[in-house]
Amino acid sequence: MNKIFQYIGCALACVFALTACSPEEFEGADPNGLPTVDGRQVSVTTDQETNTAVFTVSGDFKGCYPVWYLDGKIYSFLATGSYSSMEQGTHELEVKVMNRNGISQASVKGSFTFNETKVDFTPYFSKLCDKEWRIDYTEKGHMGCGPSGTDGSEWWAAGVNDKADWGVYDDRVTFAHSDSAPVAGGTYTYNPGEGGTVYVNTGCTIFAEFNTNDGTDFMATVSQQTSAYTLVPGEFNGEDCLYIQFDPKTLLPYIPNDAIYNNPYYRVEALTNTRMALVCDEGNIAWRLVFTSREDTGLPEPGDEPEATMDWNYDAASNLWKGVDAGDLFVSVAPWFANNDWGQIADPEWKHEGDTWQITIPEGMGSQQWQGQFPINTTLTASMNKRYNFYCVVESDNDIPGLTIKLTQSDEADGTKHDKNFFFEDRHEVAADKAFIYKAENVSLPQQDAHALSLFFDLGGTPAGTVVKVSKIYLEEALSYDDERNLWKAVDSGEAFTTVTPWFANEGWGQIADPKWSHEGKVWELDIPAEMGSQQWQGQFPINTSLTASMSDSYTFSCTIEADNDIPGLTIKLTETDDADGTKHDKNSFFDDRHDVTADKAFTYKVTGAKLPLNDAHALSLFFDFGGTPGGTHVKISDIIFVKE
Secondary structure (H helix, E strand, C coil): CCCHHHHHHHHHHHHHHCCCCCCCCCCCCCHHHCCCCCCCCEEEEEECCCCEEEEEECCCCCCCEEEEEECCEEEECCCEEEEECCCCEEEEEEEEEEECCEECCCCEEEEEEECCCCCCCHHHHHHHCCCEEEECCCCCCCEEEEECCCCCCCCEECCCCCCHHHCCCCCEEEEEECCCCCCCEEEEEEECCCCCEEEECCCCCCCHHHCCCCCCCEEEECCCEEEEEEEEEEEECCEEEEEEEECCCCCCCEECCHHHHHCCEEEEEEECCCEEEEEEECCCEEEEEEEECCCCCCCCCCCCCCCCCCCCCCCCCCCCCHHHHCCCCEEEECCEEECCCCCECCCCEEEEECCEEEEECCCCCCCCCCCEEEEEEECCCECCCCCEEEEEEEEECCCEEEEEEEEEECCCCCCCCCCCCEEEEEEEEECCCCCEEEEEEEECCCCCCECCEEEEEECCCCCCCCEEEEEEEEEEECCCCCCCCCCCHHHHHCCCEEEECCEEECCCCCECCCCEEEEECCEEEEECCCCCCCCCCCEEEEEEECCCECCCCCEEEEEEEEECCCEEEEEEEEEECCCCCCCCCCCCEEEEEEEEECCCCCEEEEEEEECCCCCCECCEEEEEECCCCCCCCEEEEEEEEEEEC
16 A cells, blocks of 8 residues: 555546456447446345445456445445444445446446344444454455545455565454443454564554655554454444444554554444454545454465356346245245254244345254255246256355255155255355355256255254345256257358358467367367467457347357366457448447356356347357467367357
8 A cells, every 4th residue: 555646546547457348459438348237236135233234246347347336325346345334224225337448327226224223232242252353365355445435445445465465464353342341342452463563554654663765655563462442333424333443552454544543443334243344534535444254264276166156147037936936936935943852943033025035043953954944845847857057145144064955846745755856955064244156057857857846945053043045046947059949059050150250469469370270060179379469359269150139139148168278368259240341340249258267177158138239130250269378279169059038
């Protein structure tokens, strides 16, 4: 965090520095290259004990970023935002997407409600105290700054592990609460970690003996410190909220300026069992710190499985489960909860609203699998000759050591069991305060057709009082390449195929020889030439077709990519073909996404609900751009599916 004028300059320039979510060439802001919010969805988790809402928006943000509006005012520029207030009430969320060309015209909306005004500090102490907190270097925006009155992320938001060299990630802080204290507070301890330093902004006059006075931040040697803190009700942007008032000259992992060091007063933007976001604001700049109480497992190693993302459209016409949530295909909920001796106990409290099912774990439930069964019984049917995709989102305010998710044929009314005729029966750990995305794709029934389906969530072993939410449940018939609706089969058979027109260039954008390529059946293969450059659009492989598409229709597209080297950024774009006279139609595209592909591991790309933005397409071209892929890489593209929904 160097001088603040540098942050401001970065903020003004950021729109023009982005490199993705944009057309092939950039010669200034292009109104036709505006990003869209197609396929993105807002998810909100609300902790009613502390009146904290955590909100996220789905999708990739390479080369673009979200712009959040809270109650009509710009609030945050992070993919995950949070907000706390002491006051009951409903708050409206709206998010747009910005890239170097500007901001999306459309938006995605959401809301959250705090049910009660909070005056009891007990829930805050239970989440804050008796645990060790550290800066969460794995979260984008774990440190940042922005204009006064914001969440402190607009001007600068630290990337993952961004401050690894500044002695900030080994710092640890703890809070303790004294019941005998005359005020709502207790003791606070700061430990500077193995490095024994605190991170200080260059503009501070404190710890002057450590300041290099060269315009850069510095680390000051400090000792462990114990001081006091108080929880204070306050106001932020016209709403009641919670603040933490520390004693003067209390150390936190980052000291932004003298005024905050002398009067450490932080707004609690978010507080859950494992995440705490604090914002200090002396009237000129808002400074941001995000903490976690999770065990430090380090950064993911290269090649680790990426976390699943919520990338399906719950409202798609293909979602069979929507009929259950609407009540048309719903039969009953029949909980069966037991103690450790398998004696049945009282049912949990549960409710269903919209696309969300909420369960509160009862006292006395056992620690074993199947001692906390929550089945949703439906009239949905399924064929064993078809394959299906199933998705859902699970959120919990405590860790779930083992959540079983099972979709199975329902038992008969006469007691005949069908619990062996299931699509899946998986058990997973679910971390508190972090959305768990479950996906089961291309699954089928093993024994017979199902006259009806039941969806089981088993919560055995989950702590009593835990609130679990299951939302965005999605069930669809899976598409296969041989599906009669697959329009692309006509391309592979030759009926709708026109040409392949590669355009590969070197680093200086000089065209080079075309790659070697072949096509047989449903497989396209090519070898990347050694001379190809490292930039996007320097390795274009378009498959031109006579397929047409209507602007009024929605489509599903998928394909599988395999390569024997890592591809650092593969662009996949389905667009209207240019006219023979050279008239360009590359802005009339269904999608234009860039993705990393890992060597020797099949990458499946899928888009649902895709629509043309400008007009009907007289013909379609499918582009794969391999700019930056190592020379000599062998690539295989297969199982291309293009279906009108």
